[in-house]
Amino acid sequence: LAYLPIVNQSVEDTTVIYYVYGYNGEDVAEAKQTESYRNFGVLYTWKAAMSACPKGWKLPTDEEWKQLERYLGMPDSAIKSTKSFERQGGEVGKKIKSTSGWSTGSYGGGGDGSSGFNALAGGHAGGPGRFLNQKRMTLFWTSTLIDTDKVWKRSLMYDHQGVGRLQMNPAYKDGDAVRCIKDE
Numbered sequence: 001l002a003y004l005p006i007v008n009q010s011v012e013d014t015t016v017i018y019y020v021y022g023y024n025g026e027d028v029a030e031a032k033q034t035e036s037y038r039n040f041g042v043l044y045t046w047k048a049a050m051s052a053c054p055k056g057w058k059l060p061t062d063e064e065w066k067q068l069e070r071y072l073g074m075p076d077s078a079i080k081s082t083k084s085f086e087r088q089g090g091e092v093g094k095k096i097k098s099t100s101g102w103s104t105g106s107y108g109g110g111g112d113g114s115s116g117f118n119a120l121a122g123g124h125a126g127g128p129g130r131f132l133n134q135k136r137m138t139l140f141w142t143s144t145l146i147d148t149d150k151v152w153k154r155s156l157m158y159d160h161q162g163v164g165r166l167q168m169n170p171a172y173k174d175g176d177a178v179r180c181i182k183d184e
Helices: 028-032 035-040 046-050 062-071 092-096
Strands: 137-147 150-157 164-168
Touching: 028 035, 046 137, 062 137, 062 150, 092 150
Parallel strands: none
Antiparallel strands: 137 150, 150 164
16 A cells, blocks of 8 residues: 555654655655655554545455465464464465565565565554565555454565565554455
């Protein structure tokens, strides 16, 4: 997603922040001229992600991610797991990742694009001004709160062909990718 109403500044709620990888200014037009914006879009804090999808679209839930993983061939035992070694095997991540834009890793880096998802390795914002792992990983937010201080995410890495499932505190100012799905 590349929705960018403001950049590197929070609105009234300090957990609503929009980042463009590697850009530390506050000018939206300037941020949109960067290679990172053009190639990878925007990184969102969880609260920003919750309202970033256009009308008629939504941030997918953890269950909707599981449905995709199951459809692409991940076994149920791995789908339910949060242990990275159980989710990193298989080929589901390979099917989700794009064929280009990934660093080469022990498993070839990118994917085969066979699912049509074409995930890019847009990296991660570890808070304002802290950008990490572009071309090596991407993290996607879900809309599913586990409890008041954790939300589910999905991860894709250049050196694995699986799909990670991890928990993060949504109050952190981490910035990750958004993939919207049709709202039914």
